[in-house]
């Protein structure tokens with residue numbers, strides 16, 4: 001048994017009627033890690049979490065927790081706690097009673113209950129609020145009660161399903177920081193479902209990006225950002241995401257060097273918004289028309305309409321002086337470009353090598 005693995009899924013499938021929601025999935029969750037299950041609505045994240053929790057049974061495959069086969073085990077026998085989006089607090093019980101409810105049901109001794117309650121209140125910064133009812137707390141405080149309840153359970157694995165989605169943007173940011181700090185301090189293994197890539201990028205040790213019931217890519221946030229395995233991955237990670245341009249619509253000098261990568265395949269060129277350079281129109285063969293400028297404080301987003309019909313966003317570290325309708329030149333360093341097959345989005349070789357290839361001097365020169 002590999003003790004670094006807290007949860008292992010092997011060949012897990014689940015269908016609802018004819019709809020296969022989870023497609024023969026293999027996955028490992030490292031001990032003490034926060035792993036984000038990320039993906040668009042309906043891709044199967046919550047179903048996967050419920051299969052882990054034992055709230056659903058897989059049609060096939062095996063769920064192991066701490067090396068033990070728990071595929072057929074009841075949720076209560078799996079040694080894990082859960083935190084839901086809806087908090088799931090009892091409105092008629094006060095905060096202390098809500099936090100202690102599970103311990104009481106399990107018959108934990110009163111003195112032990114009091115001690116664990118005090119520890120959890122201190123960890124989640126809820127001291128002084130014990131006697132209040134959930135309705136008398138803010139959304140952020142309620143979510144902290146749900147966290148405290150998960151902590152007192154004393155399990156080393158916690159499953160969280162979109163725990164921050166009922167909070168406003170500012171609160172989401174601070175509670176997200178609290179969850180991460182707590183997870184690291186307690187050394188918990190957390191499986192965290194979210195559709196928000198900034199949350200996953202900011203919190204996770206590992207991101208498992210899902211689409212249509214399968215895993216598109218899994219790795220550290222940096223791996224997904226720097227080396228997206230598919231065009232889907234490229235356009236899901238990053239805010240704004242990577243811009244994808246049909247290679248055939250780009251002027252020939254910008255296409256040079258791509259043909260050997262794609263062969264006969266139509267390709268998409270991907271460039272992150274921060275890697276575009278806005279240059280004088282006379283120094284490049286690719287032009288764009290400014291359709292919008294957003295000032296964000298530390299940076300500006302410049303929206304450009306390209307002749308081929310692609311709309312792109314350029315991220316500029318300065319306050320932009322560009323105006324609507326301005327015509328600008330656009331370039332990028334070839335080492336920052338990614339190439340994907342247009343048909344299924346698979347990653348082809350990175351353009352980097354070709355940028356410095358003597359066979360394509362024009363590409364580097366133009367950019």
Ligand SMILES: Nc1ncnc2c1ncn2[C@@H]1O[C@H](COP(=O)(O)OP(=O)(O)OP(=O)(O)O)[C@@H](O)[C@H]1O
Pocket residue numbers: 016021039040041042043044045046047048195
């Ligand atoms: N009990 C159920 N019966 C039938 N279909 C279901 C059931 N639960 C989920 N589904 C379907 O399975 C698919 C995946 O749902 P799931 O809730 O796992 O997605 P998700 O990625 O968590 O989405 P969201 O981010 O919107 O919560 C959806 O098409 C959903 O309609």
